[in-house]
Amino acid sequence: MARYARITGWGKYLPQKVLTNQELERLVDTSDAWIISRTGIKERRIAANDETASTMAVHAAREALKAAGLEPHCLDLVITATCTPELIFPACASLVQNSLGARKAAAFDLNAACSGFIYALATACQFITAGSYKNILVVGSEVYSRILNWKNRNTCVLFGDGAGAVVVQASDSPGSLSFVLGNDGSRAGSIYTPGPCGLNQGPYYLTMNGREVFRFAVNVICLATKQAVKAAGLELSDIDLLIPHQANTRILKSAAKAIGLPLEKVFINVDRYGNTSAASIPIALCEAIEEGRLKERDRLVLVGFGGGLSWAAMVLQWGQGKR
Ligand code: ACO
Numbered sequence: 001m002a003r004y005a006r007i008t009g010w011g012k013y014l015p016q017k018v019l020t021n022q023e024l025e026r027l028v029d030t031s032d033a034w035i036i037s038r039t040g041i042k043e044r045r046i047a048a049n050d051e052t053a054s055t056m057a058v059h060a061a062r063e064a065l066k067a068a069g070l071e072p073h074c075l076d077l078v079i080t081a082t083c084t085p086e087l088i089f090p091a092c093a094s095l096v097q098n099s100l101g102a103r104k105a106a107a108f109d110l111n112a113a114c115s116g117f118i119y120a121l122a123t124a125c126q127f128i129t130a131g132s133y134k135n136i137l138v139v140g141s142e143v144y145s146r147i148l149n150w151k152n153r154n155t156c157v158l159f160g161d162g163a164g165a166v167v168v169q170a171s172d173s174p175g176s177l178s179f180v181l182g183n184d185g186s187r188a189g190s191i192y193t194p195g196p197c198g199l200n201q202g203p204y205y206l207t208m209n210g211r212e213v214f215r216f217a218v219n220v221i222c223l224a225t226k227q228a229v230k231a232a233g234l235e236l237s238d239i240d241l242l243i244p245h246q247a248n249t250r251i252l253k254s255a256a257k258a259i260g261l262p263l264e265k266v267f268i269n270v271d272r273y274g275n276t277s278a279a280s281i282p283i284a285l286c287e288a289i290e291e292g293r294l295k296e297r298d299r300l301v302l303v304g305f306g307g308g309l310s311w312a313a314m315v316l317q318w319g320q321g322k323r
Contacts, residue, residue, distance in 0.1 A: 002134075003311030004175030005125035006319065007068065009167035011063025012286040013056045014273065017046045021157070027295050028153040040249025046161025047143045050088040055162035057141035057272040060282070061100055064137065068167035072100040075282050076133035078107040079124055081116030081140045081278040083193070083307070084147060085109060096139060105137070112183075113191070114245050114306025115163070116140060118276035118314055121302070122179040124168045129176075140278035147193045149205040158247070159206070160274035164282025174317040177299075180224050180233035187309040190216065214251060217305045222256035224313035225303050232315040236260060239315075243288060245304035246270035246280040264281035267293060277306065294318045 020043045021032035035041055047056065055082055065072060078100075080093035087095075093107035112119040117140035141163035147154045191208040194200045213323040220246055229236055242265055244252055249270055256266045267288045276283060281302050288294055296319055303313040 001167045002170035002172050003129065004171045004173060005128035005168050006083060006171035006173070006175040007316065009064040009066070009068025010282065010286050010289060011060045011165050012283045013063070013163045015045045015047045015051055015056070015281070016162050017048060017112060018043050019046050024157055027150055028156060029154045039158060040268070040271050041274045042179065042271045044300055044311045045162055046145045047161040051081045051143070053080070053141040053143055053163070054086060054092045054162070055086050056143070057067055057092065057096045057165065058099045060141065060163040060165035061096060061137055061139055062305060064165040064167050065100070068169065070135060070167055072102040073104055074116060075102040075105040075135050075137050075243045077124070077127060077136045077137065078102055078105045078304040079120040079138050080109050081120040081138070082109060082114070082142055083113055083116065083277065084143045088197070092141065097204060097302055099147040102137070112306070112310045112312070114247065114275070114277045114280065115276035115308065116312040117138065117281045117314040118179070118302055118304045118312035119169065119181060121166065122181060122312065125176040125179070125234060127169060130168050134170045136168045137164060137165060138168060140280070140282050142277040144206065144277060144281045147206045148203060149203070152205070155206050158275050160276050162273055162276040162279045162283055164279050164286055166282055166285070172219060177315040177317055178228050179312070179314045180228045180231065181312045182224065183308045183310045185308065187216070191307045214248070217247065217251045218254045218258060218307055220305045220311040221251070221303050222258040224311050225259055225301055228313035228315050234315065238286065239265065239301055240298040241265055241267060241288060241293055242301045242303065243267045243281055243284050245306065246273065246284055247275045
């Protein structure tokens with residue numbers, strides 16, 4: 001029996017519509033200079049009227065399946081990490097399963113806000129190393145543009161839409177080396193979006209205490225990264241690349257400093273996409289691969305944080321192909 005779970009395919013989808021900081025200047029009292037200096041974001045993508053979390057997920061998933069050389073009907077499970085599904089039920093993953101023709105696959109959604117992709121990837125790896133499943137699709141897909149108050153400058157400049165996907169398969173070589181998942185529900189009020197089943201009347205806009213989330217993020221990126229590296233039996237100096245959740249360049253620079261990792265080892269693309277929540281890490285992973293930032297046997301850390309307040313980190317040994 002194969003002992004390891006390994007990423008064998010990856011894909012991403014970004015909607016065509018680009019929303020620049022200059023365009024936001026016309027919507028709210030903000031400036032390109034403020035947004036760049038406080039967040040590093042220059043532009044983000046916005047889903048078209050006929051696009052949803054599931055349609056974007058399908059584009060990313062098809063690319064990932066193609067890269068893995070796997071037919072959709074070979075999938076055992078589809079997990080979609082999202083907090084912006086088009087329906088309360090059935091799950092976004094159910095719609096994705098149908099569109100792909102993954103007729104043998106089980107399907108469920110996982111909501112851990114911006115930590116969702118790593119939660120989902122860790123879950124997939126558990127199914128594989130337990131010997132239950134061999135081929136799993138993990139997708140992060142979000143349309144935050146639909147939960148933002150476009151009159152609130154505190155939040156609307158920060159987020160964007162997109163999707164990223166990976167295929168995880170059973171393998172004889174590593175693979176996933178460790179994971180750390182955490183949550184502090186006492187701080188649920190720091191960032192949240194109400195919904196139609198709660199006690200509040202709409203509109204259902206994302207609400208956030210930016211300074212609180214900022215401090216939390218820097219601390220938890222540092223802590224979770226160190227814990228995951230230790231759990232993998234490695235030292236920080238063994239790590240070749242850190243792919244963090246893309247929320248804010250300042251958070252990532254402060255965290256890299258606190259961890260003691262040179263900035264060259266931290267992948268950053270938040271300037272072009274803003275914060276795409278559960279989609280940000282798989283999108284960044286795709287771009288890191290496209291840019292040749294990952295070589296055979298490199299050690300990679302994925303780390304995320306967000307609503308919950310939740311956090312998650314994973315250490316992977318990179319390798320192309322199935323064996
Ligand atoms: N344009 C201009 N001014 C603005 C804007 C804007 N878009 N937004 C806020 N300001 C103003 C504020 O009103 C405030 O004005 P005041 O001093 O007169 O009250 C001033 O700028 C400074 O505000 P701060 O909140 O102190 O600014 P800060 O440097 O903390 O930056 C930011 C704000 C960018 C939101 C930062 O706190 C941050 O990135 N926090 C983390 C957010 C995050 O990562 N959220 C996602 C978590 S993941 C998930 O689960 C979705």
